[in-house]
Amino acid sequence: MTPADMPSVNARAGAAVEALRAASTELKIGVARGTSGETVIDAGGREVGSIAAGVKIAEICMGGLGDVRLIASTATPRWPWTVQVHSAHPVVACLASQYAGWRLAHGEGKGAFFALGSGPARALARKEALFEELGYRDSADTATLVLEAPRPPPAEVVERVARDCGIAPERLNIVFAATQSMAGGVQVVARVLEVALHKAHELKFPLERIVEGMGAAPLPPPHPDFVTAMGRTNDAIIYAGRVHLYVSGAAADARELAERLPSTGSRDYGRPFADVFRHYKGDFYAIDPMLFSPAQVVVTALESGESFHAGQVNLDLLDASFT
Structure with a gap:
């Protein structure tokens, strides 16, 4: 099945959003209508949210094409609870949907809003050059956007998103959770497989040859400080994330991909991410992009x-990051 033949990630996510809304009380999340008519789900802003909500939101981020679970693992003995991710359609689930690649901003100064949008709405808006390479286009009449943010976007951003997706605002779902929240931490760590896919793309490995993938990373304890919380979610992947990719084509290519994928090859490897972030004075884009990788990988060449x-x-x- 090619990306062009894949089902609508927004339609699949829409059904998952309805289930999320129905379980809002037990998941400790809030559901409301925004000023433009959009549905707003607070999973970790004013609402406390939950780990279970984070698991469901991570699956929504993957457009219903990924399975996310919380399991116990002996790979990280002091931090045994682990976020496990699997997708039989990893390129579409991770890169066309889950990847936080849509920059959304409005205003300046203290009241300014900025967030990176992830989730299936990206596949309707197609604002990123990446979509020209993926060959995937959604055509749903509803959209779901997930934001790593402590508050919902202002009306101006909501209307822009709806316009870019080609839908009415009342057909738009926006789910948000701060990085410091329990749900926010889960959904970021659940990008462990997506991070590997994104790095494979940066390494020019043909995405159509990535057949299936799975990944796991430890669940970090939340922290009220944003930089510390962000550091922990990144470190969970950089220093303890494990990914297994199944690829077609020559075994030599699979070997080279495995050798180049892990985070150990980055010039910035070796310090907790929060320290790296502070070293670069908060300039996220000054950090070596090769750092954003799982710690350990297995690549299986299917033909051989x-x-x-x-x-x-x-x-x-x-431990240095989590304690």
């Missing part, structure tokens, strides 16, 4: 049956 292992879990740096 060979598997190639690279990278390692760094428990010392994980």
Whole structure:
């Protein structure tokens, strides 16, 4: 099945949003109508949210084409609770939907709003050059956007998103959760597979050859400070994320991909992410992009049956970040 033949990620996510709304009380989230008629779901702003809500939101981010679970793992003994992700359609689920690639901003100064949008609404708006390469286009009449933010976007951003998606605002769902919240932490760490897909793309590995993928990363404890919380979610992947990709084509290519994928190859590897972020004075784009990678990878070449292992879990740096 090619990306062009894939089902609508927004239609699949819309059904998951309805289930999220129906369970709002038990998930400790808030549901309301915004000023433009959009549905707004607070999963970690004024509402406390929950880990269970984060799991469901992570699946919404993947457009209903991924399975996300919370499991216990011995890979990180001091931090055993782990977010596990799997997709049989990883390119569309991760890059056409889950990837936080839509920059949304409005205003200046203290009242300014800025957030990176993830989720299936991206596949309707197609504002990123990446979509020209993916070959995937959604055509749903409803859209769902997920924001890593402590508050909902202002009306100006809502109307822009609806316009770019080609829908009426009342057909738009916006889910938001701060990085410091429990749900926010889960949905960011659930990008462990997406991070590997994105780096494979940066390494020029043909995306159509990535057949299936799974990943896991430890669930970090939340922290009220934004930089610390952001650091922990990144470190969960950089120093303890584990990914297994199944690829077609030559085994030599699979071996090279495995060797180049882990975070250990980055010039900025070796310090908790919060320290790296402060070193660059908060300039996210000054950080080596090769750092955003899982710690350990396995790449299986389907034609030959060979598997190639690279990278390692760094428990010392994980502890330095999480404690």
